[in-house]
């Protein structure tokens with residue numbers, strides 16, 4: 251692996267994604283190393299605070315894929331400001 | 334007096350030295366300032382507080398500031414007003430307005446948090462402060478940075494209206510307009526906060542910054558004569574203010590400064606178009622579902638609030654509740670407060686008044702108990718919300734007869 255970067259993100263999963271192996275796909279398809287620090291996954295909703303290590307391009311693609319799947323991706327700090 | 338133990342993780346309890354850090358390296362939970370209450374008890378008294386300045390700094394012993402106050406010496410100690418006209422209109426006995434629409438210097442309660450954050454930034458030796466914001470926070474950071482002779486970087490989404498930007502630009506910060514979605518502005522700011530050694534008031538200084546909100550709660554209690562009201566209604570965005578007002582009450586109680594029981598119930602007020610915290614409360618779930626905001630209450634438009642869970646817990650723990658307000662109800666709330674009490678608040682205040690009205694009308698808040706409504710921002714900053722909503726005034730020629738006629742017309746209209 252070349253240079254790697256680290257991202258700290260909070261993922262929020264809507265109901266229809268709780269059952270899917272999202273994290274597994276992220277590791278396997280994008281070659282990202284994942285370290286889950288805290289999580290709360292219920293039957294119909296869930297979130298995970300995690301650290302991702304990987305090549306910058308891989309992280310970008312991974313995050314893009316997550317968003318396309320419908321996962322909400324926020325910085326660990328959240329308080330996402332809006333218009 | 335050694336009053337601080339440094340920081341402590343709110344989730345796992347790990348301790349950290351007092352540094353500009355905000356996330357627990359172990360569990361990514363939020364860090365909080367840890368006080369030595371045993372050392373404060375008996376030292377912080379009603380008398381010691383009353384002997385302090387007429388500003389939020391009369392509670393300096395309960396704030397995470399070790400040295401001298403660097404900026405914002407006149408922030409806070411805003412009026413607590415007995416709002417009898419509003420009470421009559423709402424059909425209640427005792428209503429109070431805590432009026433931070435006149436907080437010095439930038440007309441919102443954000444001056445309280447920023448005064449602490451910028452003082453801390455100086456204490457830690459930073460030469461630059463920063464924030465991501467679209468409103469009150471931007472104004473306040475730019476103003477206090479100017480006073481403290483610090484550089485400031487304010488990050489905003491590029492397509493913000495010019496009017497909003499003006500009240501920030503006037504203080505001469507570096508305003509960075511980011512071309513991208515709001516999502517991207519946020520992620521960028523968290524990456525910038527990681528990379529540059531700047532004091533991001535609501536990122537790496539957040540544990541200190543948020544403590545400033547406690548002074549809003551301290552003042553309510555002191556101004557009520559060291560008693561607590563039965564109900565406090567708080568506008569929520571990130572969800573920090575409501576948790577800190579409650580923390581303030583608990584601290585004063587623990588220090589023995591409040592007579593009698595503290596049975597205050599805390600209520601969250603949010604817009605219908607961005608109400609993830611109130612939705613949690615109404616559904617009685619600790620799961621926050623992020624929303625895409627769509628409301629005129631832009632200062633409250635945080636779709637994924639960091640302290641949403643703690644705000645929910647605060648209402649639950651105190652036996653309070655939450656209420657949404659539609660855009661129409663927000664305007665009505667602003668107009669109601671202006672018409673009854675002569676106070677022009679911004680949309681966030683409209684949200685709070687509207688939510689209070691609903692909580693009373695649905696019987697959640699009993700009419701005979703004491704109520705404090707938190708008014709946290711000034712209406713003159715966001716007049717856009719009212720454009721086209723108010724009746725035209727009377728226009729006449731400069732003659733007495735023209736006026737007489739206009740007056741007669743008005744009387745017949747209202748008759």
Ligand SMILES: Cc1ncc(COP(=O)(O)O)c(C=O)c1O
Pocket residue numbers: 441442443468469470568569570571572573574575632633679681709710
């Ligand atoms: C005027 C006003 N009131 C209330 C709030 C809510 O504060 P918090 O983010 O701590 O919930 C904000 C800002 O976010 C605000 O600008």
Ligand SMILES: [Zn+2]
Pocket residue numbers: 342343344345346347357358359360361362
């Ligand atoms: Zn922790």
